[in-house]
Amino acid sequence: MSLNAVSAAVAASIVMLGHLFCQGVAAAEPAGNDRALDVVRKLRATRIISIQDYDKINAIDQEGMAGVWSNSPVNDYDRTYRDRLKEYLGVELILVRSPELLSEMAAVAEEDAGRLADLWIREATEVKTVTRPDIVRAARLYFGFKRLLKKYDAAAITYDSATLSLQPRVVKAWTPLAILELSKEQIPCCCQSHVDCLITQVIGSYLTDGRQGFVGDVLNDWAFPPIGERPRDVIVIGHCGAPITPVANKRIPYLIRDHIHSDKPGFGPDDMPTATTVFWPADEPVSVVKFDVHRRKVSIFGGTALDGEVLYDDFANCICRNKLVVRIAKPAGCYLLPSDPKEGAFRNWWGSWGCHQVVFYGDLSPALRELAGLTGFEVVSNL
Template identity: 25%
Template sequence: MISDLERPEIAVILASRFYFPPDTIRREVSEALEERYKGFLDEIKKILDPLSSEAGFSYHYVSSSIDAIDVLKKTQNAIGYLVFAFEHPTGYLRSIMRSGKPTIVIAYTYVGAGELLQSYSIASSEGYPVLGVAVRDVTNPERIKRYVRYLSALYRLRDSKVVVIVSPIVKQYLEVGYPLAVNVYRIIPDIQKTFGVKVLSMDVNAFRRKYYDEIPEDSAKHIASKWFKEAKDVIRHSEDELIKPAKLYLAFRKLVHDLKLDAIAIDCITLYHAGFIDTWPCLAFMELTKEGVICGCEGDLYSIIAMLIMKYLVNLPGFINDPSPDMDSGEIVYYHCFAPVNFYGFDKKELLPYTITPAHWDTKKLSIRVEFPTDIIATSLGVDARNRAILIHTTRILRNELGPEECSTKVVGAVNVDNILERWDPEAGWHRVLFYGDHREDLKNFAKLLGLKIVEEDH
């Protein structure tokens, strides 16, 4: 978890023929070009300077691959490079793109596009984390701010810290490579290698002893009362039944504070049915999400990564769900027993109404049914760290569905279900995470900077 005082360093590289040695044979420098270039430079700095609270910027100037190599040596602590290309091919971009650092290039159509064309496809095919555009409008402020946000989000993602609460046996599988636990123990190394996120595991017995059992019921009653009063409806639950989830919320909250966590996950289904925990985390997760903490059901670390990405990119919470197609109607039912009531954004005051209700054919209590907005576009995101891929589709939310079937929150969306069936990646698991709005392009760009394969499940 980074403090407000910590900022990523972004190296801004400006490539121009103005930095050629004086004896260069073909410099083609004129007053008109110099005036245009200086105007670009002034505008770029004017756009970046107000973003200094988000990132620190250092400026570097190159004209050749030799210059570029010198800059790379000086900027080893940078999170990545933001390159403005105002020069024809001299090889400078190949050197920068092959540095291994996330590199974003904005090339000027008239003087710079050639270098991008000669470098980008090679670096991309070799798996380097690169993103590039060639445009006339090189100082478009929205584009520059968006690219800075990408690099800042990468920094925050790699500095994130997650804990997953599991049974004692699973904890051993996660930390030691037992042969019978291949799919379990490889998850944490894959996540840390691909995304840089630090993942800790915690024995549920230690969590109960140090946190949950230490919370007095009296201190949780006001939380239970708040939920009981603010819910749109409470179906077959007493206020006293909400005390244990309220205790769990306070225990999670202290754990997050003590370990300075960005996210928390718990293997809730296994732990509840095996008797390790005596309540469900749905209400606790709802409250923590309102406070900006990323929460994952069923110990799902891949969904945690998806939600961290979207928090840092666009400041949105996500709805972990089990996508279940109806191929007759061309719909997917996205269902689960917890959903964020602050679906519109961590910084938004508007909250969705929720009902506290039984679920799973009336066999599970303490679930919440959140009423989602309809006739909106939402983005579904999945993560496959093993194969270094992200999985994207968009859906138009049609309605909320009520019924005893499986989970309490059921959101119905229209999507190309035939393509999704064909392109589904089992390695990413069944879960996907749903976010408000269409974020396909931002996610595709961000994936390139992480060196990830992009799977558009609906295309």
């Protein structure tokens, strides 16, 4: 069955979920100053994990892929980041190397990995291109993450898939299904060791009692051929993994498929990277957020989630497997706009905010501003 057919098959349930979802967004909006104070206290007892085999921090956002693949030297940003994170927010960052992850994965019982893989297969609206053994490997990675989270008493985790799963292939598993499963447990997770994004996810989750943010590249909307007139004032956030609980305790449908990197040399029918595609509710308010810990800033932009399937041709198969189209409410005040048709599919600005953002359903601006005031973060916003 094609993705378009699947979209049609689940349309009715998505409409129903949309009504429930809208109620959930309204009910889960964070409340005032007391909540922000509670979150500040909670952050000061929070540990997060980044699984990476190098000492640079936020390497891709700061330097692009050269930051992880070209032996880029450790600089002042990297040396001071963990201390700043602890000073500004009270959060401890733990770096874990791949041998420790592999050891935890090896301790996972095959029966447990198989049971979780079968659960995902049953839950999914469709499984295409990938096989059960591919999905079992992803389940083993999930359990490896869980063991590390318990070992370090950590609240969230990120993993550098670029250097550990793609090049070189140290770990033969991919993060999207682990991201999905952890989102059911209100545990923030993202790939590529995006620590600023992970911190943003944690704060959004704490402020909303568990709402999970979607981390992704800011893709160039010009890379997507429009079905009709090209939408204006939009950004497209894309990654191959996404949460299915953008409102706590309300799950959205998903399918399981091949990862964007499945066409890279070395992968084939017996070893296919796994990804997901989730079905985002459209016409809902969203917040596009990014904490820049090193500069002690947070950016907050409001907008509306749109249905990319009705806006762009072959949207599901273009670039990343999960994509969320957001129409920015006040584009003149947003540094993410305008886009440039000559820039390429991945909008490649590095340093400062980097090329990744986090999208939350609902209006988080008031709560984020409260928290920023309590922690000394400068707010950059169009709201």
